[in-house]
Amino acid sequence: MDDGNKLVEVGQPYQGAKSGYRYLLVQKGNEIPKHEADVLVVPIPIQSIVCTSTTHIPLLDYLNETDKLIGFPTTDYISSEKTRERIDVGKVKELGIEKGMNIEELVLLKPSLVMGYAMTGDLGQLKKIKELGIPVVINAEYLEKHPLGRAEWIKFMALFFNKEKEADSVFQFIENEYLTTQAEASATSLKPTVMSGIVYGGTWFMPGGQNYAAKLLNDAGCNYLWRETESNGFLEINFESVFAKAKDADLWIGVGSYKSLEEIEGSEKRYSLFKSFKEKNVYTYNVRQGAKGGSEFLELGYLRPDFILKDLVKISHPELLPEYQLYFYKKLE
Numbered sequence: 214m215d216d217g218n219k220l221v222e223v224g225q226p227y228q229g230a231k232s233g234y235r236y237l238l239v240q241k242g243n244e245i246p247k248h249e250a251d252v253l254v255v256p257i258p259i260q261s262i263v264c265t266s267t268t269h270i271p272l273l274d275y276l277n278e279t280d281k282l283i284g285f286p287t288t289d290y291i292s293s294e295k296t297r298e299r300i301d302v303g304k305v306k307e308l309g310i311e312k313g314m315n316i317e318e319l320v321l322l323k324p325s326l327v328m329g330y331a332m333t334g335d336l337g338q339l340k341k342i343k344e345l346g347i348p349v350v351i352n353a354e355y356l357e358k359h360p361l362g363r364a365e366w367i368k369f370m371a372l373f374f375n376k377e378k379e380a381d382s383v384f385q386f387i388e389n390e391y392l393t394t395q396a397e398a399s400a401t402s403l404k405p406t407v408m409s410g411i412v413y414g415g416t417w418f419m420p421g422g423q424n425y426a427a428k429l430l431n432d433a434g435c436n437y438l439w440r441e442t443e444s445n446g447f448l449e450i451n452f453e454s455v456f457a458k459a460k461d462a463d464l465w466i467g468v469g470s471y472k473s474l475e476e477i478e479g480s481e482k483r484y485s486l487f488k489s490f491k492e493k494n495v496y497t498y499n500v501r502q503g504a505k506g507g508s509e510f511l512e513l514g515y516l517r518p519d520f521i522l523k524d525l526v527k528i529s530h531p532e533l534l535p536e537y538q539l540y541f542y543k544k545l546e
Contacts, residue, residue: 216243219372220252226351227331234351238372255348259325259373263308265339267512268354269328270296272370275383275516281374284322286310292503292512314338320345326373328352358445360429360518361388367516390519391432397533398434398526405529407435408459408489409467410447412481417455418447419467426467429518433525438462452483464529465489466496466542474545493544496528500543510541 219238226234235252239245245254263284264270270293273279279295284306291297299305306322309315319327319342327349329339336343336351343349350373354366364387371380407430410419420426421444422437430437438459442448465487471477474495478485489495498521501509514521524542527534 216240217375218243218246219257221369221372223351223353223369225356226353227333228356230334236350240375253348253350255326255350255373257373258375261322261324261326262373263319263322263324263327265327265329266352267291267507268515269352269370271513271516272367275367276371276374276376276379278374278376280304283324284308284319286314289505290503290507290512291505292501292507292509297504316341316345320347323347326350328370330355354515358423358425358428360425360432360521361391363425363515364388364391364518387517387519391522394519394522394526394534395432398432398522398530401434401530401533403530404434404436405463406459406461407437407464407466407529408455408462408487409437409439409465411469411471411477412452413469415451416449417452418449419455421446421448429521429525430466433522433529435464435525435529452481456483456486459487459489461488463489464494464496466498466525466528468495468497468545470499471497471545472499477545493546495545496542497545498524498541500539501541514541 217240221236221238222233224233237248237252237254238257239254241256261283262281264282265286267290270291273282274293274295282296282305286308287310288300288305288307306318308319327342327347329349329351331351339349352366352369354363357363365384367383368380371377410417419439422440422442423445427437427440431440439448468477484490498510499508503509520540523534523537524539527537527539528542
């Protein structure tokens with residue numbers, strides 16, 4: 214719009230949504246234009262925000278708006294050093310998680326905006342917050358099928374701060390790094406076979422072939438053994454079936470929270486029968502943790518898929534990135 218106002222639509226706010234949400238971002242000082250009843254008006258630029266997912270935190274960091282965060286459901290999960298500094302001096306209020314979220318505390322904070330995410334059309338606590346007159350917007354980054362699609366949500370966050378140029382610049386850099394690395398990996402003819410996941414409650418959980426993690430493995434020049442499956446969620450398979458298919462896999466990437474080979478074998482003796490285990494080619498992505506134990510991979514990974522991709526290329530084709538040091542991943546001893 215010519216007056217600096219912006220009409221934004223989140224077309225698919227949750228899985229299976231039949232319609233989206235629309236937000237009218239009105240520059241402070243402008244009159245609110247006529248709009249339909251279902252359009253939420255948000256005055257911008259916002260002065261404060263409550264986020265509900267750790268994946269929102271890097272978006273603020275990279276836009277230099279960390280100081281606008283004033284509340285979060287469970288601050289211990291946050292790894293960002295810039296944000297932890299604010300938490301440590303009491304500038305970010307601990308609000309409690311999901312159904313236990315302290316809405317009274319949130320209302321007292323008077324945030325300009327709450328950025329949430331939704332799994333279904335029932336917005337739960339977010340609906341109550343909205344009814345109390347606090348603007349709530351839905352960030353649906355987790356539904357993006359391509360890693361770069363998730364990173365591009367920095368442009369959504371930027372709209373509320375009038376920082377579109379900064380967001381474009383950040384995203385272009387990440388996109389270029391990702392695509393350059395992908396091109397190098399795609400030129401290799403040797404593709405090591407990869408297995409992933411671990412057993413929970415007697416069932417092996419692993420990414421489906423259309424899952425975000427499987428796409429990254431594919432872009433890294435790996436042969437993920439379940440790449441042909443249609444699921445974009447997680448597969449649930451019995452141990453015997455996994456062993457039959459992956460007993461000779463070259464690499465085992467992604468082993469939950471296990472910190473050593475000994476710990477893995479201690480939880481399930483049969484893990485040691487896999488070739489990747491015997492040859493010590495087992496990798497965790499959980500090596501970087503925040504001051505209170507939050508996972509930096511789960512926080513920063515959405516915005517920096519180029520880091521994840523480079524890690525996977527370094528693991529599977531080390532000759533392509535001779536100088537690169539692993540960022541998120543680590544080989545287990």
